[in-house]
Amino acid sequence: MSSQVFEEASADSSDDEEYPNSVLGKAHLLFGAFESGAVRLRLTELSRRSGVPKASAYRLAQELVQWGLLERSGDSYQLGMRMFELGQRVPVSAVLRRVARPLLTDLFAATRATIHLAVLDGAHVLYVEKVAGEANIHTHSRVGGRLPAACTATGKVLLATCADGEERLRGLAATGWPRLTPRTVGTLDELRRQLTVIRDRGYAVEKEEILLGFSSIAVPVMGVEGAVIASVSVTVPLSRLVERKLLPDLHATAAAISRAVGRRAAEPGR
Structure with missing residues (x-):
């Protein structure tokens, strides 16, 4: 993990519980961040567009990457092929x-x-x-x-x-x-x-x-x-x-x- 991504993930840990308490609710907000047509989003932008605090966005994004629902592209995220398959x-x-x-x-x-x-x-x-x-x-x-x-x-x-x-x-x-x-x-x-x-x-x-x-x-x-x-x-x-x-x-x-x-x-x- 790059130092920049780590810093972004750590910056707002105190805000971690302010957005939806359910994991599914937060995942829905992360996916919704791509609705405006963005193909790739860095963690800061992913958090800003979704409203999910950076620490939560980082942890959830990492798990979504493991499941193929998101993919990493350098220091950015994009929708994964699994999303296409399910769609x-x-x-x-x-x-x-x-x-x-x-x-x-x-x-x-x-x-x-x-x-x-x-x-x-x-x-x-x-x-x-x-x-x-x-x-x-x-x-x-x-x-x-x-x-x-x-x-x-x-x-x-x-x-x-x-x-x-x-x-x-x-x-x-x-x-x-x-x-x-x-x-x-x-x-x-x-x-x-x-x-x-x-x-x-x-x-x-x-x-x-x-x-x-x-x-x-x-x-x-x-x-x-x-x-x-x-x-x-x-x-x-x-x-x-x-x-x-x-x-x-x-x-x-x-x-x-x-x-x-x-x-x-x-x-x-x-």
Whole structure:
């Protein structure tokens, strides 16, 4: 262990018990430190982002390294391959991604747009899959990344159709959401009006709320019991947003994903 890492681990030992008492709670906070897109974090930054005191963060990180959930890279930490292996076994990844990937690739070929498949995760959308060509412009998104549901087309569709939508809106009212551009929806009343329109017409449109000059359109993906399980979207320059041209391919792709998920769910042993 480098002297710097040792010093960082020892500096705040008196604060050791101030954050969650459970080991699982602290581990959850450490993993959450990587959610902003950071690939590698030194101990000081890992502690700062997670809120776990350095001494606790160091001891727990060492144990997570032994289990392969974290890896050491010089004097920094990164998520381990074991996390990737386990992630592939989560149903939304193991089934939804597997059946959707070829269909999303076809949608990309038809539209030459950036394609996203997302699920709702609290007040955010979690991107399960993304297909983009060399001219990928939607740099704010990545597989496994999150963006505020209130200002994304995928998120608006999911908020408009989820069973606990009103509860989630009350949570948004309490916490708010970042305004990523001047066009980002700014108030809960405005968001409610948008969600009403989305429920009526069955799809969502976002214009420059995430990235100036670009727009997205999203439709829901239905599960085997009729509930919405995900949303699929295309992101294009604002000048290319022609709903009547994009919606048929989007709806066809969403329906094909729904059928594929249904077939997988009906397979013996599932």
